[in-house]
Amino acid sequence: MATTKPDDGMCHETSGFLFSHPCDRFSVQQCRQCQKPICEDHGHDTPEGVVCTTCLKKQKQAQRQTSRDDQTTTPSDYGHTTYGNDPYFYRDHYYPGYGHTVVPANAGSTPPPIPVTPTPDMISGTDFDDAVDDKRQSHDPADFTEGDAESLQREEDADFESDMGAS
Amino acid sequence: MSFDLSQFKRDLVYADQASVAEIRSSINDIREFDRETESFLKFLKTVMSVAGLCTVFSLCAFFPLAVLPGSVLVVCAVIYFQKKKLDLPNRRYEFTTEVVNALNRDMPKDGQIKFKMDLTPSNGTHKKTVSEKVRGWDVTYFEDPWLRLEGRFADGTAYDISMIDRFQSRTKWARSSSGKSKRKSKTKSATVASVKIFPKQKKYTNLGLVMGQTNQFLKLPTWVKIKKVNAEPDVLAVTTITSENWSVRRTDPNTKFDGPEIVYTSLLSLYQVLNASKSENL
Numbered sequence: 457m458a459t460t461k462p463d464d465g466m467c468h469e470t471s472g473f474l475f476s477h478p479c480d481r482f483s484v485q486q487c488r489q490c491q492k493p494i495c496e497d498h499g500h501d502t503p504e505g506v507v508c509t510t511c512l513k514k515q516k517q518a519q520r521q522t523s524r525d526d527q528t529t530t531p532s533d534y535g536h537t538t539y540g541n542d543p544y545f546y547r548d549h550y551y552p553g554y555g556h557t558v559v560p561a562n563a564g565s566t567p568p569p570i571p572v573t574p575t576p577d578m579i580s581g582t583d584f585d586d587a588v589d590d591k592r593q594s595h596d597p598a599d600f601t602e603g604d605a606e607s608l609q610r611e612e613d614a615d616f617e618s619d620m621g622a623s
Numbered sequence: 624m625s626f627d628l629s630q631f632k633r634d635l636v637y638a639d640q641a642s643v644a645e646i647r648s649s650i651n652d653i654r655e656f657d658r659e660t661e662s663f664l665k666f667l668k669t670v671m672s673v674a675g676l677c678t679v680f681s682l683c684a685f686f687p688l689a690v691l692p693g694s695v696l697v698v699c700a701v702i703y704f705q706k707k708k709l710d711l712p713n714r715r716y717e718f719t720t721e722v723v724n725a726l727n728r729d730m731p732k733d734g735q736i737k738f739k740m741d742l743t744p745s746n747g748t749h750k751k752t753v754s755e756k757v758r759g760w761d762v763t764y765f766e767d768p769w770l771r772l773e774g775r776f777a778d779g780t781a782y783d784i785s786m787i788d789r790f791q792s793r794t795k796w797a798r799s800s801s802g803k804s805k806r807k808s809k810t811k812s813a814t815v816a817s818v819k820i821f822p823k824q825k826k827y828t829n830l831g832l833v834m835g836q837t838n839q840f841l842k843l844p845t846w847v848k849i850k851k852v853n854a855e856p857d858v859l860a861v862t863t864i865t866s867e868n869w870s871v872r873r874t875d876p877n878t879k880f881d882g883p884e885i886v887y888t889s890l891l892s893l894y895q896v897l898n899a900s901k902s903e904n905l
Contacts, residue, residue: 472728472729472777473725473726473728473729473887473890474728474729474776474890474891474894475729475776475778475894475898477729477777477778480731480732480777481732497727497728543724543725543728543887544728546725546887546891547891554891554895554898
């Protein structure tokens with residue numbers, strides 16, 4: 457599929473990290489698949505040559521679909537890959553369906569009860585520490601490092617009293 | 624304002640308003656400086672080991688012979704501890720590089736970032752907040768705001784990202800059952816990430832309708848805890864905290880806790896609220 461836009465020396469890719477937008481950088485190469493002129497950031501090295509972000513996304517999506525059809529994929533196959541760490545691909549990896557949001561039916565009305573975390577009081581800007589405080593009560597008194605980030609706020613934390621293991 | 628490496632070597636703080644290219648180049652200079660420091664420290668360690676061994680052997684053989692390797696050992700140790708102060712926390716500048724690169728994907732070509740990166744140690748005296756005694760322990764709390772990034776995306780939305788390390792140090796003298804006194808010390812730390820976006824209200828006119836649903840769009844790594852969410856027509860913000868020893872996956876591919884992921888997912892989550900406000904289903 458060849459690009460229909462005239463070659464004005466600019467990158468013709470529109471993929472972004474958070475949202476799609478025209479790229480304002482100069483093209484330095486062409487996509488091997490769609491022949492689109494692309495900038496350095498939008499070009500990705502593959503065994504077949506340099507391809508643009510859109511083509512590589514389609515390629516990856518097709519591969520994932522095939523793997524799912526084959527039933528041979530393990531969960532880790534959907535984790536981080538060389539391309540998954542690239543901001544252009546991050547949203548597709550981490551946030552399937554990103555940008556194509558189905559807004560909840562009751563949007564604009566009273567928010568529904570929230571399942572587990574985050575809690576409803578977060579929406580009004582309430583500090584989440586209150587909820588965390590409850591968890592603190594059930595902490596193992598000898599536990600020093602596990603999950604006690606919140607106890608870094610000043611509190612009468614007696615955990616250290618009984619734990620003399622480290623020095 | 625161009626980056627002044629000699630100034631940076633003095634205060635270990637880099638503050639500027641610059642383009643992404645300039646920031647990348649400055650961080651490259653910092654990385655190079657840190658590599659030089661690390662290799663020099665490694666060299667000093669080797670010299671100290673050899674000098675230490677020579678000193679021990681000389682002491683066993685003929686005492687006056689120990690003067691030379693002993694002096695080398697002392698001089699190297701002094702230089703080592705002076706240079707050690709300049710050994711920078713790699714994850715901080717690597718994190719910044721990653722985040723700046725990601726932000727750059729959606730920034731206009733001539734966009735600039737207001738930037739402050741503090742690479743001084745978290746337990747510096749000026750970062751101390753409170754010292755107190757908690758059940759026999761001398762506890763000192765430190766708060767280290769080590770990164771602040773402010774800029775604007777191509778759609779006009781402004782962002783404000785800040786990273787704060789909270790550090791706590793506890794020490795106490797304890798007596799063992801055999802009667803020996805020993806000084807016990809412990810530290811723990813956590814990283815607080817605050818990501819705020821300020822959308823253009825003209826562009827996202829329906830934001831008020833989905834604001835109440837912000838929590839439904841939050842999709843953050845399992846190893847961070849949400850501390851606070853703020854959703855108002857002019858600002859969307861999420862603050863998270865983690866006590867995991869995070870790293871940067873690009874330089875440490877085996878890490879389970881990729882620090883930049885916190886910022887990426889926070890931004891993606893907040894932008895998903897903006898996307899929802901433009902949905903035709905509203």
